[in-house]
Amino acid sequence: MNQTLSPAQLAAYFDRIGCIGYSAPDRGPHQATSDTLHALHRLHPQAIPFENLDALLGRTPRLDLESVFAKLVTARRGGYCYEHNLLFRAVLNTLGFETTGLAARVMWSDPAAMPPRTHMMLLVETPDETWLTDVGFGSMTLSAPLLFDTGREQTTPHETFRIDLIERGDFLLQVKLGDAWKPIYRFDLEPQFPADYAMANHYVSTFPESIFLNHLIVARVMPGERRTLFDATLTRRGKASGFEAKRELTTAAELRGVLQDVFGLALADNETSPPAGGLDTVLERIIRSSVSTPS
Template sequence: MDETAVDAYLRRIGADRPAAPDSAALRTLHRRHLVAVPFENLSIHRGEDIVLDEKALRAKIVEGRRGGFCYELNGSFASLLRALGYQVGLLGARVYSGERLSIPHSHMTLRVEAEDGSRWLADVGFGKHSTYPLTLDEPGDQQDPGGEFRIEEADEGDLVVLMDGNREYRLERRARALADFEGACWYNRTSPDSHFTRSLICSRLAEDGGRITLSGRQLVTTDADGARSERHLAEGEVLDVYRTRFGLELDREPQVKGA
């Protein structure tokens, strides 16, 4: 990524260029990405292709001012961090649903090393999760505005990430290439068993630390203290909410594909 592209990306997320690739700057970039770029699966239902290529991802997220799901958001964020001097590895994960695990690589996260050698788990593509990166070298609980997190050792060398005592996903340690996630990405955007193909989702971290989520026409807002409000939108309100609450300029209301 050249300097012009870096500057455009930083403008997209409302962040200044960091003086150094340190831990403090990583925290700021992580939070700004979560606030500015929504977690959304609208491309699946709008018939838009999803291309796991760094240039294509930046074109969608930065130039097109859209969001995406894990492969897109974390894949694009990885390219920004590398351009700023961080060491970044793409890590595959399997998501928990009760005791059941999803298919391999159904989620993608980032291992990020700052200039002081500290290692972090960065994840701007999981929806409701940690506001700031989690340290990979802390065996105990980690307090975050998003909840209480813990990273535990699992068998076969994997790690398990927990939020508020619940297992979120099982994480590989081995770094992968972006192309390694193409099969799982295809599954998540085409399989009738994937929750991404069965519903619409658009969600982002609010500036005050709460969360704003639009699922179909159901708008849910949660403030930093956890107070929740829910409202069903009228047909004529939907595109305006996508524009004003998520920054998405859409030409038509998304509908679940095949519905």
């Protein structure tokens, strides 16, 4: 059974993403159309950052809808793919869209690898079209849904993407960077269920070699640019001008300030969570590691 939000939760979500005209259940259009899908898909990653602080704090994020809503909307935190796309799916279900949860093998870091299916995204139906949506892929989160039309180059507010059909009914999502196409993830159309995401979530938040346990990863899609934080390196990339600016952070206080001011995360003073220690302890560790291993 697909989960939905209450009228009060839907209003709070619209307020969280700054969706003017949708701020209350009795205001604004709520049709399950491509225009609505595009509007929500553009605003969600601008307002709610991608981040993996819970995993660094030794926690496995809870994936029940109440917990996800409390964290991303009420507490004004961010999350990673399961949290973002589970919340987004509940919003779409509430508005009357037909959605299917999918899973992908991430090829972004190593195109030659065949990793497990640890990424979540959605297939969404509108009256005349089928769309691939994904509001939770870190530094390359989509800023618009993609028509599920293989081989077609599709322009978004940021990059150009393409879905290719490859072997054995698998598909490959790629992004055009400069003149080259880079693979993002490989997937098929087998529907995924809560147990599938629970298993993958446990793996990426507890496996010692998981990137989410070894690095701080934060990302936010802004109008005309992307902002990313990898450990202590803050990067801004502009779409129109093609500029890239990097800044190396040197103290935990500076790192905390960027999380709050650049990415808009609401952070507790110094939450403790064994075995990782409090947030300040984690940030200090990231700074020390970055200084000892310069990029």
